[in-house]
Structure formats: C-alpha cells, structure tokens
Amino acid sequence: MLAVLNGISLGFVLFLIGSGLSLIIGSMGIINLAHGALYMVGAYVGWSVAMDAGLPFWLAIVCGALAAAAVGVLIHQVFFRHLSGLLDEQILVSFGVVYIxxxxxxxxxxxxxKAPFSVPGLDGSVNLLGLIYPTARVFIMAVGIVFGALLWWLQQRTRIGAIVRAGMDDPQMVRTMGIRLDLVAAGLFVIGSAVAGAAGVIGGLVMGAQPSFGIDIMLLALVVVVLGGVGSIPGALIGALIVGLSQxxxxxxxxxxxxFSLYVVMAVILVLRPAGISGRVVTQ
Amino acid sequence: MDCTPALRNRTPRRRLLALALAVVVALALTSACSSGTGASDDSGPLKVGILWPFNGAYSNYGPDGLAGTQLALQEAGMKVSGRTIELVKGSEDVLDPANTLREAKRLVQQEGVTIMIGPVFGSSQQAVAAYFKTTNVMAFVPFGNTKELAGRGNFIGWPTLDTSFSTPLGGYMADQLHYKSIATLAPDYVYGHNVLVGATQTFTQAGGKVVQQQWVPLGTTDLLPYASNLDRNADALVMWLVPQDAASFVKSFRSLGIKMPIIFVNGVFDPTFQSMGSDIVDSLGIVDWSAGLTNAANKTFAADFAKANKGQVPNNQNAAAYVDTKLALATIEKAGGSTSFEELKKAVTQVKLDTPYGPGHIDENFLGVTSRTIVKAVHQGSRYVWEPVKTFDNVPNEL
Structure with missing residues (x-):
C-alpha cells in the first residue's frame, strides 16, 4: 500500500512537468529537451524564496513559475522561433541549453x-488510510489532482483548448480560419515553462534542487510523454502514474x-500502443 | 613522356618513405619525451599537478581540493628539499573519464608534472591508470581507492582502501551497541558497494546479521520508496549516500514515522549536514575525518585553514587534499628531493605523519593506514558537528 502511495505521489510530480512538455510537443511540434532544466530553475528560485528569504511557500511557487516562464520566453524567442520543423536542430539546441x-x-x-525544502505546515506526517505518510506528499497529490482537473477543463471545455486541440489535429485548417496559431502555441510554450517551474518548487519539497535535474527529471518526463501520447492531459496523467508506480x-x-523496470514497462506499452496510451499522433 | 609512369611510381614511394621516416622520428621524439616525463629532472621548479573536478558535475570539489593543497604548500613555503614548487591545475571530468585522461596527458606532457594530487573519482582513476603507469606518474588520491589500483605505486590512496573504510564499525555495532541485525542502503555503483563492505563483514563475523541491502540506482530522484521498503525489524540502518540524497532520504524516513537508528558511513558532508542537522541529531556515524576531531594536528589544520580562508570551517575535500599534498611533500623530502618514480616508491612507505585524520603511514600496497572515528551528530552553538565518540587508530587495509 505504501509503495502504491509513493508511486502515485511521484507520479503527480512527474505529471506536473510532463503535462506541459506533452502540450508543447503536441501543439507546437517542438522537442524542448530543456524542459527539465526549467523545472530545475524553478526549484532553485523556490529555494531562494522559501528557504533563503523565508517567504511563504505559495509565493515561492509563483516566483518559480515566473522565473521558468521568463527563461522559457528567452529560449523560445532566441532559439525555437527560428527552428520550426527542424527536429534535429531543436534537440541539439535544447540539449545545449540544459548544460548552459x-x-x-x-x-x-x-x-x-539543495536539501529538500522544509516548509512549516508541510513538514511532518499525516494519517492517510491508516498509514503514517509525509504531509508534503499528500500536498503534492492534492495539487496534482487540482492541476490535472484544471488543465483538462482548459483543454476540453474552453475555446483556447479547442483551438489547441484543433491545432494539433489540423494546423492548416486552424490557420485558414484566421486564428494566429503561432501566438497560441507561443503562449502555450510559456505556460508549459511556468508549470515546469512551479513543479520544480513543489517537487523541491521532497527532492530539493540539484543541477542534475535538467537531465534526470527530463528523462522521466520524456517517458511520461512517450507513454501518455503527446498533447493529451489524461494521457500524461496516466503515463506519469505508470512511471511513478513502476519506480x-x-x-x-x-x-x-x-x-530499468520502468523501461521494460515502456517497451511493453509501446509495443501494444505505438502512439502511446492516448493514441494521439503529432501533426507537423 | 615515357618516363612519366616510372616517375609517378617512384614519387609515391618516396613520399611513403618520407612519411614513414617522419612517423619513426615522431615516435622516437614522443618516446624520448615520455621517458623524460617520468624520469627525474631534479633541477629547477618542481611541478605538482592538481587534477580535481573544477567544471561540470561535482565542480565544488575542485576549489575545495585546491584550497587544501594550497594550504599545505604555503605551510611548506612553496618549497620542498630546496626546490621551488609550481602548482599546475587540471580539471577532472567526473562524467567523462576520457576527458580526464586528456587533461592528465596535458599536465604530464605539456606541463611536465610528475607528482599529481588527484584524480578524485574511481572512474577517473581507472581511466588514467594505464597512462600513469607508462609515464611513471605518482598520484596521491583521496576517496575511491579500489583493490584493482592498489599495489602499483602510481596511486597512493589516502586515507584508506574503500572496502576497509568502515571496518571498525561492525565490531562496534555488535559489541558496544548490541545490535543483532542491520539493514544497509547505498548507491548502486562501485564505491557505494565497497564502502559498506568493511562494516557488514566485521558485523557478520561478530555474530550479527545483515537482513537487507538496498542499492539505489544512479539518477534516482525519489528516495521515499527505499525508506518505505526498509526492513523495520532491523536494529539499525547503516547507510552511505551523497549528501543531498542522504538529506532527501532522511526526510522521507522521518516523515514515515520510522524510529530506527541510522548510522552514517562517512557522516554527512557540509554544507548539507548544516541544513539537515536537526533531523539527525544524536545519530552515529563512522568517519575518517571530520572538523570535530580533537587530535592536535586537526586543531592546527582547522585554525590554519580558517586563517587562510576568511574563517571558513574546513570540509572533507579540504582535508583530503591537504593531507595528500602533505604526503607528497614528505615523500619527496624523504627521497632527498628526487622525483624518480622508483625512489619515490621506496620513500613513500617510510613516511610517517601526524595528520588531521590521526597518525598515519602508507602500507606496502601504497594505501593509507590511519584512524577511523565513531562520531555522533550534535548541535554546538550555531552549527551541527560530528562529535568524536571512539577512535580506532591504525586501521589496516584488507585486500
């Protein structure tokens, strides 16, 4: 039971980062391998705000999200804006950005x-289903559920979400309807970056902040996207939970x-469903 | 016109001959340079290399090692046996041993280094081993000292063989703490496995039982599963993880409400120790060195280091590089200022030093023999320190 709870809580951290990456790949066709580095930036900024300055944790989440969004804008404007459709170049450039x-x-x-953040109210334990369980993990699961519901609502029930979905399926058609898909996609890139930054701060509660996150977290997030299928919020959630649980x-x-058990699970799923669980295929 | 084909045939042959000659000359020159590198050139400044990570992963180690080495050199007045010492810096690449080998070659071939402080990590040491052997370089290395590199004379492993690091802990747990069973946790790579060997072997020999050994794969980001999977029937958990992982694990461990004692092999290094100290107060550990050791050499080292570094408290990397450098200088001194590899090999096993780790010397396998101390995490003033509980001197290396 404890292992299942652990898997779910790790799954929700990965969902927070993987969902943004999934949308960016799905809507823009951009392979941004620096997405994990944005998580890392958020984690470090969160450390400065919550631990060094002693400010409220919610403010640390906001600052982490804003910092990652700012870096995301920079990356998009300097690099990805000029690399539309050039997947090899996108991979190489974004990998370089990770190191930078x-x-x-x-x-x-x-x-x-940096050690895991100590935040008043989120340190210690709660009784969950008869088990003593870290409060921070329960908080992460709660945030993940709320965030997942919000993203699903945005994607499925709003006009912006409809544009994003339509853009994934048939970008040409969306453009002929006079919709500035490039602006929508750029906005999505920034939002995805901000979510990665916020995830870094929230994940910092249990994992702290490390320079290696740019690669370590990115690897798991990519597996989430591959398993879930690009551009799908429910797919990203299921993919993240599979990764968390298998770990x-x-x-x-x-x-x-x-x-390597995770990669065995990934291989099996991809053999059965080559386009991932959601079955969505990227349209260039 | 008739002779053209003949000319055409002869010209490539001549070119080939010229090329072959050039290659032979180049090889001869390289060979001369190589043998010259390892041979003693006992006049002029003596070049000592420091090959620690200054860039990329673990790049905090490099400046720390440099500070320790510089202090040792300053104490010697930048001279040994009347020769001026010139320190040359190279950067170890923890993630790419091939880069470390390139940097080692630069230090040896271009800079003329014959005495090296470092490299630090086992993978780097393996990468440069063959090269150091052919060029007769003597490297004084901290951490990661494996059986495979012992006994050659190219690697002087201070403070100890990694599989002997925790040797005194097993008997201490069985006899003094009366533990009957332990669980262990360490990373799933060579040093992680090796650093627990001494403790588990001696604990088993003393009648104890190792009921669970968990190995954490490289790149693991979430350590809670290892805390929740712990066999809670064990009397204690014996663990070694890099500091940030140790902090993450302990937080998970405590928040699951587990009360089992944790024994930290190698303690937890600063600055992470300072940020997680409240979670592990009263926990025990076994260390080769800590700032809290009370021997006279350590007190002098701490005071001198603080004086040279704006009041900073030394850390493990500072201490390791400091003693490695002191050993190197004492060895050269013992060899009468010679840097001949064979003379250095003879001299290094004759050196005896009072170090911040305790009294120490180098054994016949070129490994350090010094003290290990059981320590307890305590809060002293505004800092957390590892307070000595019991010291074991002259801990031998078990190959």
Whole structure:
C-alpha cells in the first residue's frame, strides 16, 4: 500500500512537468529537451524564496513559475522561433541549453545541491488510510489532482483548448480560419515553462534542487510523454502514474531491476500502443 | 613522356618513405619525451599537478581540493628539499573519464608534472591508470581507492582502501551497541558497494546479521520508496549516500514515522549536514575525518585553514587534499628531493605523519593506514558537528 502511495505521489510530480512538455510537443511540434532544466530553475528560485528569504511557500511557487516562464520566453524567442520543423536542430539546441542552465544555476546558487525544502505546515506526517505518510506528499497529490482537473477543463471545455486541440489535429485548417496559431502555441510554450517551474518548487519539497535535474527529471518526463501520447492531459496523467508506480513498486518487488523496470514497462506499452496510451499522433 | 609512369611510381614511394621516416622520428621524439616525463629532472621548479573536478558535475570539489593543497604548500613555503614548487591545475571530468585522461596527458606532457594530487573519482582513476603507469606518474588520491589500483605505486590512496573504510564499525555495532541485525542502503555503483563492505563483514563475523541491502540506482530522484521498503525489524540502518540524497532520504524516513537508528558511513558532508542537522541529531556515524576531531594536528589544520580562508570551517575535500599534498611533500623530502618514480616508491612507505585524520603511514600496497572515528551528530552553538565518540587508530587495509 505504501509503495502504491509513493508511486502515485511521484507520479503527480512527474505529471506536473510532463503535462506541459506533452502540450508543447503536441501543439507546437517542438522537442524542448530543456524542459527539465526549467523545472530545475524553478526549484532553485523556490529555494531562494522559501528557504533563503523565508517567504511563504505559495509565493515561492509563483516566483518559480515566473522565473521558468521568463527563461522559457528567452529560449523560445532566441532559439525555437527560428527552428520550426527542424527536429534535429531543436534537440541539439535544447540539449545545449540544459548544460548552459545547469552551469548558470551552479554559478548563481553554488555547486552544492539543495536539501529538500522544509516548509512549516508541510513538514511532518499525516494519517492517510491508516498509514503514517509525509504531509508534503499528500500536498503534492492534492495539487496534482487540482492541476490535472484544471488543465483538462482548459483543454476540453474552453475555446483556447479547442483551438489547441484543433491545432494539433489540423494546423492548416486552424490557420485558414484566421486564428494566429503561432501566438497560441507561443503562449502555450510559456505556460508549459511556468508549470515546469512551479513543479520544480513543489517537487523541491521532497527532492530539493540539484543541477542534475535538467537531465534526470527530463528523462522521466520524456517517458511520461512517450507513454501518455503527446498533447493529451489524461494521457500524461496516466503515463506519469505508470512511471511513478513502476519506480516505486519495482523497488519492493524487483529491487535488483528497479533501475530499468520502468523501461521494460515502456517497451511493453509501446509495443501494444505505438502512439502511446492516448493514441494521439503529432501533426507537423 | 615515357618516363612519366616510372616517375609517378617512384614519387609515391618516396613520399611513403618520407612519411614513414617522419612517423619513426615522431615516435622516437614522443618516446624520448615520455621517458623524460617520468624520469627525474631534479633541477629547477618542481611541478605538482592538481587534477580535481573544477567544471561540470561535482565542480565544488575542485576549489575545495585546491584550497587544501594550497594550504599545505604555503605551510611548506612553496618549497620542498630546496626546490621551488609550481602548482599546475587540471580539471577532472567526473562524467567523462576520457576527458580526464586528456587533461592528465596535458599536465604530464605539456606541463611536465610528475607528482599529481588527484584524480578524485574511481572512474577517473581507472581511466588514467594505464597512462600513469607508462609515464611513471605518482598520484596521491583521496576517496575511491579500489583493490584493482592498489599495489602499483602510481596511486597512493589516502586515507584508506574503500572496502576497509568502515571496518571498525561492525565490531562496534555488535559489541558496544548490541545490535543483532542491520539493514544497509547505498548507491548502486562501485564505491557505494565497497564502502559498506568493511562494516557488514566485521558485523557478520561478530555474530550479527545483515537482513537487507538496498542499492539505489544512479539518477534516482525519489528516495521515499527505499525508506518505505526498509526492513523495520532491523536494529539499525547503516547507510552511505551523497549528501543531498542522504538529506532527501532522511526526510522521507522521518516523515514515515520510522524510529530506527541510522548510522552514517562517512557522516554527512557540509554544507548539507548544516541544513539537515536537526533531523539527525544524536545519530552515529563512522568517519575518517571530520572538523570535530580533537587530535592536535586537526586543531592546527582547522585554525590554519580558517586563517587562510576568511574563517571558513574546513570540509572533507579540504582535508583530503591537504593531507595528500602533505604526503607528497614528505615523500619527496624523504627521497632527498628526487622525483624518480622508483625512489619515490621506496620513500613513500617510510613516511610517517601526524595528520588531521590521526597518525598515519602508507602500507606496502601504497594505501593509507590511519584512524577511523565513531562520531555522533550534535548541535554546538550555531552549527551541527560530528562529535568524536571512539577512535580506532591504525586501521589496516584488507585486500
């Protein structure tokens, strides 16, 4: 039971970062491998606000999101705006950005990783289903559920969501209707970046902040997107929960294979559903 | 016109001959340079290299190591056996041993280094091992000292062989703490496995039982599953993780309401220790060195380091590089100022030093023999420190 809860809580952290990445790939066709680095930037900014300055945690989340959004705008305007449809170049450039941002955070915050954040009210434990469980994990799950519901509503029940969905299925048609799809997509890139930054602060409660997150977290987020299928919020949620659960459960059931059990699960799912769980295919 | 084909045939042959000659000359020159590198050139400044990570992953180690080495050199007046010392910096690449090898070659071939402080990480040491052997470089290395590199003389492993690091802990747990069973946790790579070997072997020999060993794969971001999967029937958890992972694990461990004692192999390094100290107050650990050790050499080192570094408290990297450098200088001194590899090999095992770790020397396998101390995490003033509980001197290396 504890392993399942652990998997779900890790799944929700990954959902927060993977959902933004999934939408960016799905709506814009941009492979932004620096998405994990935006998570890292958010985590470090959150550390400064919540731990160094001692300000409220909600403010740390806002600041982390804003900082990552600002970096996202920069990355989009400097690089991705000029690399539309050039997937190889996008991958190479964004991978370079990961290294740049990792060096920048080490320059600004020092080379030592930051310990998990201690936040009044979120430290300690609660009784959950008869188990003593970390309050921070319960908070993360709650945020993930609220955030997932909000994203689903935005995507399925609003005009903007309809444009995004239509843009994924048939961008040419959306443009012929006079909709500035590039603006919508750019806005989505910024929102996705902000969500990654906010996820970094929230994830900092249990994982702290490390320069290696740019790659470590990105790897898991990519698996979430591949499993869930690009552009699908429910798909990202299911993918994230699969990743989280396979990570947590394999430690208990197959400890010697926990390092690669996730990839076995991924391989099996992709054999059965090559386009991921949601079945959506990217349209260029 | 008739002779053209013949000319055409001869010209490539001549070119080939010229090329072959050039290659032979180049090889001869390289060979001469190589043998010259390792041979003693006992006049002029002595170049000492420091090959620690200054960029990329673990780039905090480089400046820390440099500060320790500089202090040792300053204490020696930048001289050894009457020769001026010139320190040359190179950057170890923790993630790419091939880059470390390139940097080692630069230090040796271009800078003329024959004595090296570092590299630090086991993978880097493996990468440069063959090269150091052919060029007769002597490297004084902290951490990551494996059996495979022992005994050659190219690597002087201070403070100890990694599999012997925690040797005194097993008997201490069985005899003093009366533990019957332990669980362990460490990263799933060579050092993680090796650093627990001493403790688990001696604990088992003393009648204890290791009921669970969890190995954390590289790149694991969430350590809660390892806390929740812990066998709670064990009397204690013995663990080593890099500081930030240790902090993350302990937080998860405590928030699951687990009361089991944790014993930290190698303690937890600063600055992470300072940020997580309240979670582990009264926990025990085993260390080779900590700022809280009370031997006279450590007090002098801490005072001198603080004086040279704006009041800073030294950390493990500072101490390791400091002692590695002191050892290197004492070895050269013992060899009468010679940097001949064979003479250095003879000299290094004759050196005896009072170090911040405790009294120490180098054994016949070129590994450090020094003290290990059982420590307890306590809050002292505004800082957390590892307070000495019991010291074991002259802990041997078990190959």
């Amino acid at each position: 941002l990792a060096d920048v955070v080490q320059w600004v915050w020092g080379t030592n990783a 947590a459960v394999s430690v208990v059931l197959f400890p010697s294979f926990s390092g």
